[in-house]
Amino acid sequence: MSSEKTPLDFLGWGRQGRAYPPLKENEGIGRIVVEHRGAYELMGPSGSYEAVLATSSREQADDPTDYPAVGDWVVHTLSPIDNRRLGILTVLPRRSQVLRRASGSAPVPQVVGANIDVLGIVLSTDQEIDEHLIERYLVTAEGGGVSPAIIINKSDLGGGEEIRELLIQRGVQYPILLTNAHRGEQLGEVVKLLDGGATLALTGASGVGKSTLVNQLVGDLVLATGSVDSDGSGRHTTVRRELLVATPGVVIDTPGLREVQIWDDAGLDAVFNEIADVAMNCKFTDCSHRDEPGCAVTVACDDKRISSDRLVSYLALCHEVHELSDEIEDYQRTQRRRRDSRSN
Ligand SMILES: Nc1nc2c(ncn2[C@@H]2O[C@H](COP(=O)(O)OP(=O)(O)O)[C@@H](O)[C@H]2O)c(=O)[nH]1
Ligand SMILES: [Mg+2]
Structure with a gap:
């Protein structure tokens, strides 16, 4: 991690663990502090500014996660690109x-x-x-x-x-x-x-x-x-x-959320690590860990080595992610079809 002090340390830059990117003359770095519909407020060493995506970064964004979010570090213009707002040129790679x-x-x-x-x-x-x-x-x-x-x-x-x-x-x-x-x-x-x-x-x-x-x-x-x-x-x-x-x-x-729909299974094994560890030793590939006789997870649950409540949660979340990935596939297929029929 770079130990050099930067004018962005008060905004947490030190935790980024990376060198200051080279900037052109009319560029600065700031952190997104608020996201509005299509506009942002960012903060840098000399204060807060309203900002919008520059055309170049809008054109490069093809996934919702490519757009800036609160907490993002961005390279921006130092002068307004419309009559008052700065332009966001790049979203720096996220560490989390x-x-x-x-x-x-x-x-x-x-x-x-x-x-x-x-x-x-x-x-x-x-x-x-x-x-x-x-x-x-x-x-x-x-x-x-x-x-x-x-x-x-x-x-x-x-x-x-x-x-x-x-x-x-x-x-x-x-x-x-x-x-x-x-x-x-x-x-x-x-x-x-x-x-x-x-x-x-x-x-x-x-x-x-x-x-x-x-x-x-x-x-x-x-x-x-x-x-x-x-x-x-x-x-x-x-x-x-x-x-x-x-x-x-x-x-x-963050605003209060009544429900959270998880996006993928990336965090499941860490949160339910005692179940994931046993599941890794299950002799069946593609096991549902529900009722296959001899399944290592079911056995561990019967032996009270893992909690049945937690197993129910784990399996429900696995199922949910599975359903979601099917839904994403259908959605993307429809989107592609729509695009193709428009371009024909
Ligand atoms: N008794 C008590 N009330 C609290 C405490 N913290 C917040 N509140 C009250 O709970 C209500 C909701 O707080 P708020 O910060 O708006 O909650 P938010 O919706 O999660 O942001 C307000 O009336 C607060 O004064 C606390 O530690 N003890
Ligand atoms: Mg609140």
Whole structure:
């Protein structure tokens, strides 16, 4: 990793682990802090700017994941390309990303956030705990190269320890932190997640206290953000920022999601590693691990070496991904046919 200080370190560049790319005269690097429909807000060493995709990068994007997302590092023009907005020229390669299936009927992926170190899955003591939703978040994080941590907020209302116990019993093998965001208590462990300029994204159902937690973490740094703009070269925008500087790191507040549809199986084996390990030794190729006699997974489940609840979750998610890949194939075939008939 390059140890050289850069003017982008306050935005977490140090964690990128790569050299500053060579820039042309009219180019700068910034980080996407908000994504609007077709437009972005980015932040760089001299402040925040509104930006749109330059024609060249729009033409090169052929997959939804090629477009910038919150957390992305981008090379942009230093002067406006329309009458006020900068042009985004390139999205720099991501070191991690949180992907999910986009809402809507088309089976396409959506990048929820990019270049994230830790995904904080926020629960609260006054809301019912949905273990399956937590599993989905965990798979999403692991699949995109992001470390998950579970944050049980509203510990002041009681019941936090019980939830922690329940999750451990359920086989959750990730850090579980308790917080009281309301009064800014017990935040030490969350602050530690920002060590070394890390990017922490918070996710979870609406009302669990994500924004309250973000406000606590950025605290007086909202002022620091203001001072970045004070040299006059930055531009204040009134839109709500989703990525905020919380020295030593960066926090991303995501909108509350009621459901998460996983995009692929990349994180499944990490989250259910005890099942994946046994499955690897199963003598049947293409085993469904449901009822084949002598299947190593079924045997391990009968022997209580793996939990039957977790096996049910694992198999349901495997099935879901399988169905999704069929759906993607159909969708792409239809799209190709449409394109071909248009060009004929
Ligand atoms: N008692 C208690 N209330 C909290 C805590 N954190 C947040 N809240 C309250 O929970 C509600 C939802 O918080 P908010 O941050 O908007 O949740 P979000 O939808 O996840 O962003 C607000 O009324 C907060 O004041 C906490 O630690 N304890
Ligand atoms: Mg919120």
